[in-house]
Amino acid sequence: MSIRFFSTNGNVPHVPVGSALLQGQAGDKGLFMPEAVPALSAGLLGKARDLAYPDLAVEILWPYVEGTFTRPELEEICHSAYDFDIPLENVTGNRHVMRLDQGPTASFKDFAARFMGRALGRLVKARRQGLLILTATSGDTGSAVASAFMGVEGIEVLVLFPEKEVSPRQRKQMTTLGGNISTLALPGKFDDCQALVKQAFADRELADLNLSSANSINIGRLLPQSVYYTWAASRVADIAGGQKVVFSIPSGNFGDMMGGMLAMHGGLPIEKFVIATNANDEVPLFLETGSYSKLVPSRVCISNAMNVGHPSNLARLVSLYGGQMDETGKINTIPDMEKMQDDLFAVSISDEETRATIKAVFEDYDTMLEPHGAVGWAGLTRYLDANPSAVTAISLETAHPAKFPDEIRALTGREPDLPPSLQGIEELTEQYGELPVDYDAFKAHLVKEYR
Ligand SMILES: *Cc1c(COP(=O)(O)O)cnc(C)c1O
16 A cells, blocks of 8 residues: 655645645645655665665655556666765764765755656656646755756746845756756745745646646655665664664755654654754744744845745644644644654754854865855754764765855865866856746746746
8 A cells, every 4th residue: 555645734635646746735735744654664774784875765765656656667766866976974983974965966956856857757748748847946956956857758847046045056057958947036035936936836727737846845855855864874873773873954944854854753763853054043943942933034144045934844844743834834733842852953053153164174174065064064063062972973965065166265275176067057058037026927927938
């Protein structure tokens, strides 16, 4: 029996994974969650360290997609999606950095986007009806989705980005592709882009456009993000013997953390997830106080992909701990806060501390971090200072330092090496439209270009 998915708002029937992937957001504006988190079997925990990444991905993802894809299809998806390295660097003692930045667009978002592009491509082909993917980006989602969906038959992609908050390199990664990929610059913030996209999903007058999402409101983003936690833990700890690991996750929309949560609730021995935000500290405050208020407007920080004032995935976290939060952030049923605080250590890191961390980690350990990974490392350091333990710890590096060359050069005196994926990008021609932050204008654009 394959797992079905319910909406966190609870007002639509439970659906199989294919339908959840195609819809993105549920019809009642809730987010899809699996009815049950499949357990990682003792056998799988035992052999995980001997499995190559794509094979481990197949093992972990199979229970979620069984009945929608065949096993050979899932194998094909995972093997073609995960053809790049995942360096796990020992930085000092038993503290490691996992670099999730070796994919084609140099951020961890490639892991989910490449799975989704392939999965949705198959689903769209099978139902013979096109799809228009709308995606808001704070910097890296847009390029990862654009690259992963480029040339996929039957799917058009439209990326909305805040014009002043993405770096020129991040922008060029998504505005130079053409084909089925289009981009729009808005004079606002990520949250404005995300709000427009969500409003379009809920607009019945646009139903004929077959809209879907490739943001982490789509469950297809979370499932693949659960795999690297098990992969990394199996490489540094005896997970079959129950040896625990601490992970630190630099977080914005909390999709990466939800991937980790699925692994933990599936039985991966995790002592704690450190969730480290930049100055957008609404989630650390929520964990501390139990009451939630979104940050409007969100704060502009150098870790730009985490400038999120109202993270979508909080509703999923609340759901996983027995509560209910609606799309506006209102809590209708209080989750088990004590259990949540037990599993998570939330911390907000300032830009000043982020910069100091990049400098110190480079000088002390010759390890180059970029702003997001530095927020993660600083959060881990805070946790270990407060809870000295001998436990093995892994901090996630979510983007390549070469995406932020000016900051890195100023702090370390070194020019980050340009990965092959970013080479030659400066010379390509950009093409993107511009729109005000206004729903009517956005809707008119969708109707004109895509109906
Ligand atoms: C998107 C992003 C994050 C935040 O991930 P969430 O899943 O939104 O919490 C962190 N670092 C980088 C580099 C990103 O692109």
